[in-house]
Amino acid sequence: MLLEARGVTIRFGGLVAVNHADVTIDPGRITGLIGPNGAGKTTFFNCISGVHKIDGGEVVFAGRRIDGLRGFQINEAGISRTYQVINLFRKMNVLDNVMVGMHSRLRQSFWASLFHSPGQHSEERAALAKARGLLKFVGLEGKAGYPAGNLSYGEQRLLEIIRGLASDPKLILLDEPAAGMNSVEKAQLDVLLKRILGTGVTILMIEHDMKLMMGVADYIYVLNYGSILAHGEPAEIQRNPDVIKAYLGGE
Amino acid sequence: MRLPIPEHGGGKNTAAVTVALVAALLLPTALTFLFGNDYPVFICCFILIYIIAVSGLDIVFGYSGQISLGHAAFYAMGAYGSGLLVNFLDFPAIPAMLAASILASAIGALLAWPASKLVFHFLSLSTIAFGEIVYQIITHSPDKITGDFIGLRSEFVNLFGYLLDRPGKFYYLALALAALFLLAKTHIVDSKVGRAFLAIRENTHAADGMGINVRKYKIVAFTVSAFYTSFAGGMYMHMVGYASPDTALQKQSVLFLTMLLFGGTGTLPGPIFGVVTVMLLVEALRDFQDYQVFIYGILMLIVIVALPGGLYGASKDIYHRLAARPATADGEGGTSDAA
Ligand SMILES: Nc1ncnc2c1ncn2[C@@H]1O[C@H](COP(=O)(O)OP(=O)(O)OP(=O)(O)O)[C@@H](O)[C@H]1O
Ligand SMILES: [Mg+2]
Numbered sequence: 103m104l105l106e107a108r109g110v111t112i113r114f115g116g117l118v119a120v121n122h123a124d125v126t127i128d129p130g131r132i133t134g135l136i137g138p139n140g141a142g143k144t145t146f147f148n149c150i151s152g153v154h155k156i157d158g159g160e161v162v163f164a165g166r167r168i169d170g171l172r173g174f175q176i177n178e179a180g181i182s183r184t185y186q187v188i189n190l191f192r193k194m195n196v197l198d199n200v201m202v203g204m205h206s207r208l209r210q211s212f213w214a215s216l217f218h219s220p221g222q223h224s225e226e227r228a229a230l231a232k233a234r235g236l237l238k239f240v241g242l243e244g245k246a247g248y249p250a251g252n253l254s255y256g257e258q259r260l261l262e263i264i265r266g267l268a269s270d271p272k273l274i275l276l277d278e279p280a281a282g283m284n285s286v287e288k289a290q291l292d293v294l295l296k297r298i299l300g301t302g303v304t305i306l307m308i309e310h311d312m313k314l315m316m317g318v319a320d321y322i323y324v325l326n327y328g329s330i331l332a333h334g335e336p337a338e339i340q341r342n343p344d345v346i347k348a349y350l351g352g353e
Numbered sequence: 354m355r356l357p358i359p360e361h362g363g364g365k366n367t368a369a370v371t372v373a374l375v376a377a378l379l380l381p382t383a384l385t386f387l388f389g390n391d392y393p394v395f396i397c398c399f400i401l402i403y404i405i406a407v408s409g410l411d412i413v414f415g416y417s418g419q420i421s422l423g424h425a426a427f428y429a430m431g432a433y434g435s436g437l438l439v440n441f442l443d444f445p446a447i448p449a450m451l452a453a454s455i456l457a458s459a460i461g462a463l464l465a466w467p468a469s470k471l472v473f474h475f476l477s478l479s480t481i482a483f484g485e486i487v488y489q490i491i492t493h494s495p496d497k498i499t500g501d502f503i504g505l506r507s508e509f510v511n512l513f514g515y516l517l518d519r520p521g522k523f524y525y526l527a528l529a530l531a532a533l534f535l536l537a538k539t540h541i542v543d544s545k546v547g548r549a550f551l552a553i554r555e556n557t558h559a560a561d562g563m564g565i566n567v568r569k570y571k572i573v574a575f576t577v578s579a580f581y582t583s584f585a586g587g588m589y590m591h592m593v594g595y596a597s598p599d600t601a602l603q604k605q606s607v608l609f610l611t612m613l614l615f616g617g618t619g620t621l622p623g624p625i626f627g628v629v630t631v632m633l634l635v636e637a638l639r640d641f642q643d644y645q646v647f648i649y650g651i652l653m654l655i656v657i658v659a660l661p662g663g664l665y666g667a668s669k670d671i672y673h674r675l676a677a678r679p680a681t682a683d684g685e686g687g688t689s690d691a692a
Contacts, residue, residue, distance in 0.1 A: 151562065177564035189562070191555040202552045206564030208545045212573065215544030216537055222544065269564055 104129040104273055104304050105181075109159035110149050110169075119145040121328040122159065127273065132295060132305040134319035134336075136312075138348060142328040143308045144186050147275050151183050152176040164272060178206040182266035183275035186308070188258050190265070192251030196242060199250050199261055200233040203268030236264040240294065256287040263294070267303065274298070276307040280314050292318055316340065324348070377528055381521045395520040400632050401527035402588045405534045407612045407624040409581020414610075415618030416542065417574035418554030420477040423484030425605035427579045430457040431586025432596035433491055433499055436507035439591075441498070446510040450587030454580050461579025465572040481603065488601040504597040507590055523592045530588065534581060539621060541577065550574050551619075582609070604646055611649040614656045617663025626665045 105127040112120045120142045127133050135143050148154045150161055152173035161169040168176055182203070191199050208229060214222040237243040240260040245253060250261060259279055266274050279295075280288050288311065295318050299305060309315045315322070316336045323333045326348045332339060339345055384393040410424050434453030438444040444452065464483055491499050499505050510517040510526060517523040541547050549570045552560040557567050590596045599605070608631070616627020631652065638648060660667045 153558075153562075172566075173561040174564045174566045177562060182564075183562060185559075185562075189556065189559045191552055191559060193555055194551060198548060198551070202548050202560070202563050202565070205545060205549060205552075210545050212541075212546050215546050216540055218540045226544070265563070 103127060104164060105150070105306075106162045107146075107150065107159065108162070110146065110156055110161065111158035112145060112149055112154055112156050118328050120149060120156075120325075123325070123328070123330050125323055125330065125333075127304060127306055128321070129272070129304045130299065130302075131320040132299060132307060132318050134315050134322040135306060135308045135325060136310070136315060136322060136339075137325035137331070141325040143325050144277055145328075146325065147183060147277055147306075147308065150176070151181060151275060174206070177269055177271075180270075180272040181275065182269050182271040182273075184259070184262040184266050184277055184279060186277040186281070188255075188262060190250040190258055190261060193249055195247050196237065196250050196253065196261060197230075197233055197246040199265050200236050200268050201229060203265035204229050204233070206269050233268065236268060239267075239297075240264055255282040256284065259283060260294075263298075267298065267301075271303060273304045273306060276305060276309075278308055278310060280309055280311045288314055378525075381524050385521060391520050394524055396632060396636060398520045398524050398527050398592050399589075400628055401524070401531040402585045402592065403609075403612065403628040403632065404531050404625055405588070406582045406585035407609050407616070407628050408534060408538055408621075409578045409585070410609050410613050411618060411620075411624050412538065412541070412550070412581065413574045413578035414613060415620070415623070416547065416550040416554060417571060419571060419574065421480045421575070421578070422477050422603070422606050422610065423480035423482075423487075424578075424582050424609050425601055425603065426480075426484040426487035427457050427461060427582040428586035428589070428605060428609075429487055429491060429596070429598075429601035430460065431583030431588075432590040432600055433505055433586075434583070435587035436505045436590045436596055437498065439507050440505075446508060446587075446591040447512075450584060450591065453587050454583040457583035457586075458576045458580040461583075462572055462576040465575035470568070481606075484601065484603060484606055488598065491598050491601050499598075502598060504595055505590075506595050509594050510591045517592075518594075520592070527588060527592070530584075534584070535621060535625075538581075542621075546570070546573065554619075607646060607649050611652050613663075615652050615660075615664055617665035620665055623663050623665040626668070627663065630664060 103126050105125075107123055107125040110120055110123045110125075111118065123146060125135075125146075135146065137143050145154070149156045149169075152168075152171050152175065156169050159169070160167060163179060163181060166179065168179055168181075171179065191202060194202070208225060210222040210225050234243060234246065237246055240263065242257060242260060242264070245257065250258065253261060259282065263274075263276065263279060280291055283291060292314060295305060295307070307315070307319070319336055321333070322336055322339045324331045324339060324342075324345050331348055332342045332345050334342070380397060381391075381394045384397065385391050387393075406424070406428055410421065413419050413421055431450070431454050434456055435446070435449040438449035438452055439446055464479070492501050494501060510523065512526065515522075517526060549560065549565045552563065552565055553567055553570055561567050586596075586600065589600070612627040612631045613624055614627070615631055616625065617623030634652070635645065635648070641648070656663060662670070
């Protein structure tokens with residue numbers, strides 16, 4: 103397994119937003135996380151990615167405890183993410199957004215940059231080439247010089263994904279990547295997710311679009327009121343009476 | 354749909370830089386000839402010194418988005434530190450400037466350490482307090498080593514036996530140093546470090562998610578910024594041969610900030626535009642010395658109300674319009690080419 107969350111718990115005042123959640127993510131797969139609004143899915147992402155400190159449990163990633171690490175350290179460790187509410191550097195251009203995403207993989211020191219050393223120079227050139235490659239990967243190469251905030255909603259989602267991929271993560275957390283996309287973009291996303299998987303990156307994804315989720319996920323966890331209600335293959339989840347009840351009761 | 358913004362200036366800039374350089378080299382001779390005295394050259398030296406100081410402020414404020422209302426403290430620490438090293442430890446002027454700025458930036462790093470946790474308003478308050486502390490120390494020094502309210506005298510720069518005792522001589526050193534500091538700024542900005550600064554300015558939360566150690570880079574920005582501004586202070590000390598305690602006053606910090614905002618933040622030319630115009634304005638309005646802070650206030654208001662990208666941002670907009678391109682109407686003005 104690549105990531106194992108054991109008994110992850112977090113409280114906001116009296117509210118237990120995530121309650122003893124056990125989640126296991128196997129490498130090379132797309133794992134889905136679903137649940138009604140307010141179930142605690144995004145909060146669970148925030149627990150793994152170091153935005154929140156958890157109140158209980160532990161998170162082990164690639165054989166190493168990562169709970170308690172700060173956000174930037176978790177990115178360094180090999181987990182990157184996108185956000186439910188788009189969280190780009192809006193005034194920076196598209197290319198620079200991807201370059202920032204590479205931060206934890208660039209070795210250049212402050213002094214090497216100050217003196218513009220040959221090593222720094224060639225690393226920058228390689229980074230630029232890699233960033234352009236990522237833009238091409240999602241068809242944004244024509245938008246490299248645009249401020250990120252000027253892209254369409256769907257394009258911004260794609261940019262967040264490649265900004266996350268720029269740090270060569272082992273695992274990427276996608277929080278509702280299809281939200282705000284039109285049906286064409288959703289169909290393309292379906293293909294894109296599989297291409298990402300093909301590059302050796304494991305995916306954990308939150309998504310409300312059940313058609314997309316059931317089509318791409320290898321395994322699904324269902325969160326309800328902060329607790330894991332069920333987990334299994336998509337077909338099992340769709341038949342699970344508890345899940346059906348939670349969704350009917352929840353929405 | 355907007356046109357893509359060009360990513361980098363490229364080749365045509367070299368011609369402009371060459372012309373600017375030649376003009377800069379001939380300037381002292383031309384000015385002295387025109388005015389019959391070297392006061393205008395003295396002002397030019399101050400312009401170069403302030404370009405370094407304000408470029409430093411730009412690194413912390415324009416690029417990493419942290420406000421400092423106490424940068425005069427670094428300017429004064431550079432000036433007094435360097436003067437004291439020369440007077441009491443017999444340092445030559447240039448090593449003294451360097452040592453004093455390293456010391457001042459170390460103090461800057463210590464200040465930034467707790468301050469990097471503070472949010473915007475508290476940071477600005479703590480930088481004001483810091484400026485006040487430095488002023489008090491300078492004006493109430495043990496054994497009056499800093500000259501207290503009278504100020505501190507020190508030596509001119511001696512460059513391999515050649516004494517730079519007139520503005521017309523110091524000017525070329527100042528020009529070379531300003532060019533060096535500006536070049537260093539482009540290197541810093543065009544790197545992983547510079548992108549981290551911009552990322553922090555725009556969105557700390559996302560920056561953290563992208564693997565950027567936000568506190569570390571805030572401290573780095575503050576330290577580099579302190580180095581620039583304190584080095585400028587050292588230059589001032591050894592250009593004039595004297596530093597006044599007024600340099601540590603809040604008024605001086607406000608001047609730096611006015612120059613930066615008026616010229617435009619987050620760019621290389623912004624501080625240059627700002628320093629030149631504000632200096633010339635202040636000189637033109639010399640008869641109204643008592644109202645200087647009032648004038649700064651008006652300049653800031655102009656920027657806030659009418660020139661959000663500063664003078665440089667506005668001139669770029671005009672240039673784009675004259676070049677008959679479809680107007681990009683980029684509200685952010687100067688910031689776009691910082692990225
Ligand atoms: N920082 C916070 N402080 C206090 N309460 C929070 C915080 N973050 C989330 N919550 C609460 O935790 C619960 C879970 O929220 P969360 O955003 O994780 O839900 P979600 O499953 O992602 O929902 P959605 O599908 O609507 O995105 C909600 O009741 C929310 O109000
Ligand atoms: Mg959510």
